[in-house]
Amino acid sequence: MKSCNLELTVSAESIKQALRAVRHPVASSSSLPPPCYHEEDWFRHEMERVFRHGWLGIGHRDQWKMPGDYSAINVGNIAIAVVMDEHGTLQAMSNSCLHRSSRILSGKGRCRAMVCPFHGWSYDYSGQLVSASRMENTQGFSEKGMALKKFHVATQDGFVFLSLEENPDTLDQWLGDFSDRHACWSLDDLVTGRQRVLDVDCNWKLFLEVFNEYYHLPYVHPDSISRYYPEPDPTDDVIGEYTTQFGSTTANPALLEENQGCSLPRIKSLGEREKTGARYTWVYPNMTFAAGSDCLWMYHVYPLTATRTRAVQTVCFPSQTTRLPEFEATSEIYYSRFDIAIHEDIPALEKQQAGMESPFAVQGRFSALEPSVGNFACWYASVTR
Numbered sequence: 001m002k003s004c005n006l007e008l009t010v011s012a013e014s015i016k017q018a019l020r021a022v023r024h025p026v027a028s029s030s031s032l033p034p035p036c037y038h039e040e041d042w043f044r045h046e047m048e049r050v051f052r053h054g055w056l057g058i059g060h061r062d063q064w065k066m067p068g069d070y071s072a073i074n075v076g077n078i079a080i081a082v083v084m085d086e087h088g089t090l091q092a093m094s095n096s097c098l099h100r101s102s103r104i105l106s107g108k109g110r111c112r113a114m115v116c117p118f119h120g121w122s123y124d125y126s127g128q129l130v131s132a133s134r135m136e137n138t139q140g141f142s143e144k145g146m147a148l149k150k151f152h153v154a155t156q157d158g159f160v161f162l163s164l165e166e167n168p169d170t171l172d173q174w175l176g177d178f179s180d181r182h183a184c185w186s187l188d189d190l191v192t193g194r195q196r197v198l199d200v201d202c203n204w205k206l207f208l209e210v211f212n213e214y215y216h217l218p219y220v221h222p223d224s225i226s227r228y229y230p231e232p233d234p235t236d237d238v239i240g241e242y243t244t245q246f247g248s249t250t251a252n253p254a255l256l257e258e259n260q261g262c263s264l265p266r267i268k269s270l271g272e273r274e275k276t277g278a279r280y281t282w283v284y285p286n287m288t289f290a291a292g293s294d295c296l297w298m299y300h301v302y303p304l305t306a307t308r309t310r311a312v313q314t315v316c317f318p319s320q321t322t323r324l325p326e327f328e329a330t331s332e333i334y335y336s337r338f339d340i341a342i343h344e345d346i347p348a349l350e351k352q353q354a355g356m357e358s359p360f361a362v363q364g365r366f367s368a369l370e371p372s373v374g375n376f377a378c379w380y381a382s383v384t385r
């Protein structure tokens with residue numbers, strides 16, 4: 001009997017082979033091979049190479065205001081807790097209990113101690129085990145010196161980053177000239193207006209890619225936002241693990257056309273050109289935002305599985321804006337713009353994911369309107385091959 005040629009499982013080796021066609025300049029590059037977006041073995045490889053090296057964006061610093069404020073994050077199968085300690089310092093640690101490995105914290109909130117819901121083992125804000133009841137007869141057991149594994153945390157420009165690597169390069173090295181390039185948006189002064197969580201049936205890369213390209217706008221957003229996004233500048237030549245592209249707009253890109261009269265005050269430090277436009281930035285691997293003239297809308301993206309993604313959307317405004325009497329009502333008008341656009345993107349992403357999973361899906365090419373996606377692909381190919 002003739003053997004079937006349709007190999008549904010593509011080996012990591014053949015993916016690495018295909019990644020050779022991903023290169024600079026983007027105009028001569030192929031896109032990432034489709035199995036990168038769904039294949040289980042490759043997902044494990046990617047978790048190791050992409051997520052356990054360098055730095056991951058995990059939120060805006062004002063998510064943690066008081067000692068005990070925590071956020072539980074899952075990066076694939078890695079459970080992480082980020083907690084503010086009694087000195088106001090963020091501590092990141094493994095969120096798997098030292099007893100039987102249950103997840104200790106879930107979601108976000110404020111806690112007096114980190115208490116495992118399974119058998120009540122309790123940890124302080126630095127992850128040190130402080131009490132484990134009914135363990136007195138267990139030979140050689142002592143709470144003393146037992147602590148959850150710690151991870152590195154660092155903050156820059158108001159954004160918090162985490163590294164799962166033992167000895168990572170500094171965050172400064174990772175971000176390179178990021179701060180200088182975004183200086184006129186006064187990122188350090190921004191505060192969170194609203195945050196929401198979206199779980200989407202697509203690979204994490206697809207979510208980040210669509211946010212960073214203009215090509216899909218007239219097709220996916222024909223009646224909402226596409227009209228005021230003309231062709232953007234090329235991507236900037238940057239130093240650091242990120243890509244960024246500024247584009248002038250013909251209206252405030254943070255508002256729908258019918259709400260243009262509702263603009264909140266502009267960020268004061270903007271240059272003339274930045275007053276009408278948006279800078280779309282993708283800090284590799286998992287944080288992206290658009291910096292507009294009056295606010296910043298951002299996504300932190302976490303793989304749950306190879307084909308399911310959690311995207312945390314945060315909208316930030318200058319601190320002074322949030323104190324205006326009209327802020328509460330007007331910010332809702334901004335949020336409706338972001339909600340409408342993302343709920344147009346999500347069905348497109350889920351269709352794209354379905355197509356990617358076909359054994360007949362092929363490696364594509366990039367349009368001139370997708371340079372950030374191409375830059376990311378080159379970065380990704382270099383760290384995974």
Ligand SMILES: [Fe+2]
Nearest residue numbers: 210220221345
């Ligand atoms: Fe979109």
